Amino acid sequence: MYRYDEFDHAFVAARVAEFRDQAERRLAGEITEEQFKPLRLMNGVYLQLHAYMLRIAVPYGTLSSRQMRMLAHIARTYDKGYGHFTTRQNIQFNWPALADIPAILADLAAVEMHAIQTSGNCIRNVTADHFAGAAADEVADPRPYAEILRQWSTVHPEFSYLPRKFKIAVTAAERDRAAIQVHDIGLHLKKDADGRLGFAVYVGGGQGRTPMIAKKIRDFLPEADLLSYVTAIMRVYNLNGRRDNKFKARIKILVHETGAQAFAAAVEQEFAALGDGALRLPEEDVAAIAAYFAPPALAPRPEGDAALAAARAADPGFAAWLRRNVHQHRHPDYASLTISLKGIGEAPGDASDVQMDAVADLAEAYAGDEIRVSHEQNLILPHVARADLKAVYDRLVAIGLATANAGLVTDMIACPGLDYCALANARSIPVAQEIAGRFADQARQEEIGDLKIKISGCINACGHHHVGHIGILGVEKKGSELYQITLGGSADEATSIGEIVGRGFGPQEIAGAVETIVETYLGHRTGREESFLAAYRRLGPGPFKEALYGDHAKAA
């Protein structure tokens, strides 16, 4: 993992001291809310329905045990015993008092964490494939590049007041697990014919009220040109992005209105003007950063498969968990595993202080001290010996985190929604809980197979509903909650935006509507090998509309 150097420590400590002073002056009435609000937002402090909310950056979703324990400590000491992992691979605390936040930031700084640039019109936390550094299908670990982008973008003077917020995601596998095509910039690390590393560069993707799939503007950007090229993109955006209308200020609108080709030409021109200057990445610097991400020593553990076979036969729960929550590691004796934060009836992404401490203990004992947060709001242990999987599973069972549903219908993304969020129009969590309850049966879930449901409580789409195989958007209509369903969205290498299926459903009807959709899929699929998404792409919306609205389907 990346470790702070002296400069990093001094910088973060100075920011904590600065915010402490700002908060004290605010509490003393020396500065107004209008003056304070942009300052608190620069430090991740929002005001929500019931309290302040603190959003803490988890760079590219990577945490050490020590850092996770500090998050548990914060949950216990300053909050209400839990935190919420988000679709940006960050964590949010829902109840901190303003007066306590400087102390929280100081605690975070002690473990090399902060909340800088988790809000505001700047470059936000760079996200990455949650299996980075472990996945069998990646060309290299993408996180060193995410870290280079983090260092470059942190308080970057030119890019701290962009037209709007800016999100970058990096993946290094053909199978996109980082949703790069719905980010402002998506980077796909790959190798050219000569084995050199570089990036396919996507730009102008995003969700929100105007969902757009990113356009590929470079098929292969040499590794060394990463910062020059991203700088060129940022400059074109900073100069031409709309500042007159918040709803049209994201780069996706600029790319759409300019046209991808013309936008790419402008970027290439700026890139050429930057030349072979100071932004070119020296090989030794890339190597120095990459060294921080060296994987833990993975000793041969060939005894794993025999032990697993016996344990699998003896424990059906473990067998199900192995089928769903274990991902192939590049080392044959190891695996990456998903710790589902989607227990049936739980709030997606929430973890208690006790659970956070326990996961930290597990990571320390079995996983090279590394934990990941996935954008799907789960935790990952990236490096676990297959021989240890049963021991890890048993300990997860003990803390209620062994739900065997990764990638299944109950592994839903849900934003905090109207239960917490000041922007929301409808609740998300109760909808997720109701749907999870209906599909709780393990055999039924596995029979349905891979299916991603994503729920947002407002059009800002923090719950990624546009790219859910089944997307649910909560709106407010005549003072009541109404849920609109989209079908056929996807956030992988074949990204698609879901299509609205018809009129919305009330809070009492939405889970039933989802069940109808799933039953329709089961009735129409060619076999178990045809996933929901594949079936939808073959069938189109017709059968689903018919099932949901019957004779009224045409009117819907």
Added chain:
Amino acid sequence: MQILTANRLLDGEAVWLGPDRLWHETIAAAEVAHDAAAAARLEETGRAALAASHVVDVALVDVELVDGRPWPKRLRERIRAAGPTTRTDLGKQARPATARAA
């Protein structure tokens, strides 16, 4: 009918302006404005409290009276008055004598 709400500066707690010109943690203690003039008076007090850095996000909320108590028309405000509907062990609803939102 309207009542005036805000969040307390110190901890963000949702509060309502009472007839005693103090900010209360329960919606039941809110003063109900029955006409525009009364609502304007509430707002004036709110502006002063904002300027004095006691509260932030001051806003009028449409309510009706249910059993003589203000009941917000919007679910958002009912949730603010109670707490998360998914965690009834938290927020105001976890304290005695505060109704749940939904």
